[in-house]
Amino acid sequence: MDRRRMLQQLNDVPRWDIIIIGGGATGLGAAVDAASRGYKTLLVEQSDFSKGTSSRSTKLVHGGVRYLAQGNIKMVTEALKERGLLLKNAPHVCHKVSFIIPSFHWWQKWYYGIGLILYETLSGKLSLGKTRILSKKATQQLLPAISSKNLGGGVLYQDGQFDDSRLAINLAQTAVEQGATLINYCKLVAFNKTAEHITGVIVEDVLSGKPYFVHGKSVINATGVFTDKIMQMDNAAHQSMVSPSQGVHIVIDAKHFPGRQAMMIPVTDDGRVLFAVPWHGKIVLGTTDTPVDKVVLEPKPLKEEIDFILHHINRYLNAEVRHEDVRSMFAGLRPLIKVRGKKMTAILPRDHTTLVSDSGLVTITGGKWTTYRTMGKHAVDNAAFSAKLKMRPCITESLLIHGYTAGDDNMDPLFSYGSDAAEIYRLIKEQPAMAEKIHEDLPYTKALVVWAVQHEMAMTVEDVLARRTRALFLDAAAAIAAAPLVASLMAKTMNRNEDWITQQVKEFGEIARHYLIQ
Numbered sequence: 001m002d003r004r005r006m007l008q009q010l011n012d013v014p015r016w017d018i019i020i021i022g023g024g025a026t027g028l029g030a031a032v033d034a035a036s037r038g039y040k041t042l043l044v045e046q047s048d049f050s051k052g053t054s055s056r057s058t059k060l061v062h063g064g065v066r067y068l069a070q071g072n073i074k075m076v077t078e079a080l081k082e083r084g085l086l087l088k089n090a091p092h093v094c095h096k097v098s099f100i101i102p103s104f105h106w107w108q109k110w111y112y113g114i115g116l117i118l119y120e121t122l123s124g125k126l127s128l129g130k131t132r133i134l135s136k137k138a139t140q141q142l143l144p145a146i147s148s149k150n151l152g153g154g155v156l157y158q159d160g161q162f163d164d165s166r167l168a169i170n171l172a173q174t175a176v177e178q179g180a181t182l183i184n185y186c187k188l189v190a191f192n193k194t195a196e197h198i199t200g201v202i203v204e205d206v207l208s209g210k211p212y213f214v215h216g217k218s219v220i221n222a223t224g225v226f227t228d229k230i231m232q233m234d235n236a237a238h239q240s241m242v243s244p245s246q247g248v249h250i251v252i253d254a255k256h257f258p259g260r261q262a263m264m265i266p267v268t269d270d271g272r273v274l275f276a277v278p279w280h281g282k283i284v285l286g287t288t289d290t291p292v293d294k295v296v297l298e299p300k301p302l303k304e305e306i307d308f309i310l311h312h313i314n315r316y317l318n319a320e321v322r323h324e325d326v327r328s329m330f331a332g333l334r335p336l337i338k339v340r341g342k343k344m345t346a347i348l349p350r351d352h353t354t355l356v357s358d359s360g361l362v363t364i365t366g367g368k369w370t371t372y373r374t375m376g377k378h379a380v381d382n383a384a385f386s387a388k389l390k391m392r393p394c395i396t397e398s399l400l401i402h403g404y405t406a407g408d409d410n411m412d413p414l415f416s417y418g419s420d421a422a423e424i425y426r427l428i429k430e431q432p433a434m435a436e437k438i439h440e441d442l443p444y445t446k447a448l449v450v451w452a453v454q455h456e457m458a459m460t461v462e463d464v465l466a467r468r469t470r471a472l473f474l475d476a477a478a479a480i481a482a483a484p485l486v487a488s489l490m491a492k493t494m495n496r497n498e499d500w501i502t503q504q505v506k507e508f509g510e511i512a513r514h515y516l517i518q
């Protein structure tokens with residue numbers, strides 16, 4: 001993926017079939033869908049791909065056990081199908097994990113057991129394996145950190161897990177391979193209209209400040225929690241439709257929660273669920289649900305959200321996890337669809353909504369990462385219909401995602417790079433110094449920094465440390481310590497000077513300090 005070549009396309013292509021605003025899960029899904037149908041497709045992202053909510057999920061590819069309890073069978077069935085497709089089409093970034101719900105009352109394991117058998121049944125042919133009722137002893141063996149006080153056993157079920165930003169970059173690569181043009185750090189600043197109908201957009205290259213006037217037959221608004229801002233840009237009288245809700249995660253060392261299984265706490269004090277999930281050698285704990293008024297790209301965890309997570313997890317563990325054990329913390333904003341009369345975001349539906357405005361703008365929002373493919377399909381169906389494009393069938397159900405590899409050697413440290421791993425190993429063979437780690441506490445080598453710049457459109461130190469690798473999310477202090485080395489490696493590859501290095505390290509430090517617990 002070559003950003004300069006992509007920018008050139010903005011001048012060269014006279015008129016796009018579909019222009020997509022937003023490079024999160026939804027926009028990237030739409031770009032893969034549109035390009036693979038043969039539509040001339042452009043996607044612009046104001047920051048980096050998945051910089052918004054799509055890098056800050058719980059990392060689950062799931063139907064949503066909680067939504068089953070709410071009776072939303074249709075949504076759960078659809079998401080379970082998508083879970084199965086993702087594990088088939090992108091096995092290098094999405095895999096199966098066993099989850100255990102511990103039970104502390106005799107009825108719980110039967111209650112949850114029956115629900116989870118239904119959950120598994122709904123996944124049909126794409127089932128990931130059987131649900132099992134566990135004895136107390138088996139639960140303790142599989143969850144060595146669990147408190148034995150009043151423990152009666154548990155229920156084991158299968159679900160999916162992924163690396164959200166790695167999947168995002170792989171989707172961007174897939175879209176480009178299908179013929180799309182994708183540009184990060186490129187912001188929609190205005191719509192062009194003829195007779196009240198959108199005929200194009202004005203976008204700005206954020207890195208150079210240069211504006212581009214781009215013509216298009218249809219525009220998709222896939223901007224997550226920024227949906228209303230874009231709709232107001234189209235129509236100043238637009239009434240907001242998104243209720244943003246913040247969710248926070250903390251990351252701790254695996255020694256606090258050893259074993260390969262994940263745990264789900266089925267009811268928190270605010271009636272939600274809480275997960276403890278092994279991820280890249282650490283444990284991700286979360287999440288929360290806090291309604292917010294202000295929409296920002298870099299939301300900050302609140303002290304009470306961190307306390308909430310620690311308080312709940314400590315009820316279940318035999319040794320306390322303390323504030324100082326937190327390696328990183330991160331917050332994301334859910335783009336939930338407003339429902340009149342309901343203020344609590346925890347009870348708002350997680351389905352997605354598609355809207356076509358009088359101007360022709362197609363807006364898609366809500367939903368989840370797991371259902372990004374169907375969201376992309378619905379957005380493109382609507383865009384093609386409203387712009388009277390020649391109807392072409394969607395082919396993404398069986399489209400393999402960039403990096404696809406049939407094997408499952410997840411002991412390989414480059415496993416999540418899939419088919420690209422061979423090229424990265426070649427780079428290391430040619431330059432053995434590339435095998436050196438960027439920091440002793442991080443699992444990433446210098447080769448991955450160079451790879452991210454050369455092949456994954458990483459433009460900043462933050463792109464590399466937060467989303468091409470997941471250093472910032474795994475260990476914020478180590479990521480901050482690695483930043484000068486990463487900046488100088490990038491500068492060498494991108495032909496940048498000392499000032500660029502200094503500026504990048506400073507900018508990264510300003511963002512990264514909010515991932516450190518105070």
Ligand SMILES: Cc1cc2nc3c(=O)[nH]c(=O)nc-3n(C[C@H](O)[C@H](O)[C@H](O)COP(=O)(O)OP(=O)(O)OC[C@H]3O[C@@H](n4cnc5c(N)ncnc54)[C@H](O)[C@@H]3O)c2cc1C
Pocket residue numbers: 021022023024025026027044045046047048049050051052053054055056057058059060061062186187188189222223224225226245246247248287297331332333334335365366367368369370371
């Ligand atoms: C705490 C939390 C946990 C979650 N966990 C899970 C989970 O485990 N599994 C799951 O399936 N789902 C999960 N979700 C839901 C999922 O993460 C989101 O539904 C999904 O990421 C939303 O993607 P999106 O593309 O709609 O929005 P975003 O990822 O926010 O993307 C929108 C993009 O639009 C860009 N943009 C905005 N304005 C402009 C402009 N003017 N020009 C250009 N670009 C612009 C933004 O920069 C942003 O990158 C979770 C959500 C949260 C908050």
